[in-house]
């Protein structure tokens with residue numbers, strides 16, 4: 001079919017990979033990817049439902065894009081990903097011009113579905129889950145040239161009480177190690193030097209008895225892989241064995257993303273997280289003991305139902321004492337169907353939620369900068385990722401700790417190379433340095 005398409009992606013890294021998968025499926029079927037939205041006959045928004053704000057944003061964006069029907073070439077607009085699973089019918093009534101909705105397990109149906117819409121000029125949706133769908137044989141179409149995301153598992157079985165993911169992405173399923181290794185090899189052959197393995201909870205990866213530490217080791221062993229990262233880990237499943245794999249392999253990034261969500265055990269219990277804060281902090285101690293130079297990042301939710309000022313202060317204490325490099329801080333957003341929506345009342349007032357978020361955001365800003373400042377004077381191994389956005393005569397790269405560094409370009413070094421950079425300054429979330437010759 002001689003039609004053009006454009007995809008806009010929202011949400012997490014999983015969605016970035018999914019958009020690459022969709023692009024690959026559509027190109028194979030003869031559709032043409034275009035760089036500008038105005039050139040597209042088919043517009044797809046790959047969406048996130050994790051918080052209500054994410055849903056509102058997509059609805060507003062799509063309303064805005066409607067005008068492309070008159071000013072551009074738009075013929076079919078569709079919604080992909082998590083929102084169709086979460087908001088299906090409601091979305092259709094708010095955006096009456098959309099012609100398709102497809103959930104995360106049904107992307108293979110897109111070419112046929114689009115053809116059908118052109119033929120029959122009506123709306124279609126595909127929202128079923130498929131426990132066997134891993135898109136193992138689809139090579140994602142990548143536009144980036146230093147880092148590739150490779151999905152190792154899909155879905156989630158954890159059922160944290162606030163979280164919509166198990167409902168919009170379905171049950172957990174792990175992809176075969178062979179297909180992952182094959183994709184890693186292929187990606188490296190294309191000249192990409194850095195790989196991030198992705199899953200909603202990589203620690204529960206299990207393919208015919210192969211668990212995540214073994215998979216990570218096998219991937220780290222692939223010849224030519226300069227840097228390996230992974231996300232996301234769940235504190236209840238994180239093992240010493242996994243940390244030991246990082247210790248043993250120089251090409252695995254010295255960084256960890258380990259959400260704690262809340263500092264109060266009452267809140268953690270109501271969230272169904274499966275650990276106490278003491279257990280979480282013991283895991284942090286274990287990681288830091290084995291990897292003293294590690295950078296740790298986290299996720300936090302404020303304003304979970306019933307969160308008192310005292311509960312919140314416990315979150316503050318954890319942030320003060322743990323020295324995270326960065327924390328992603330979210331205001332609790334009630335999601336329909338989830339256990340917390342059914343069992344609790346969303347009772348923390350909106351203004352109070354906002355105050356709590358702002359308080360820890362300000363606090364973490366200081367703590368994060370303090371972490372960066374500790375690097376001043378040190379020489380770090382940096383992988384050059386791109387030209388700096390602001391100034392073309394500078395490179396942007398990342399240290400082994402995944403910290404962003406900006407430094408002057410000098411000849412002989414290119415994107416994808418490792419260089420030694422002496423850190424001279426830290427500002428905001430960025431380090432500045434100079435290449436050590």
Ligand code: 5AD
Nearest residue numbers: 162163259299300301330331332333
């Ligand atoms: N409300 C607010 N934040 C949420 N997260 C997940 N679900 C919700 C929700 N209902 C946050 C968690 C998770 C991150 C990806 O998003 O902190 O780790």
Ligand code: SF4
Nearest residue numbers: 011012048049050082
């Ligand atoms: Fe958002 Fe979760 Fe879907 Fe990712 S899996 S896009 S975070 S709802």
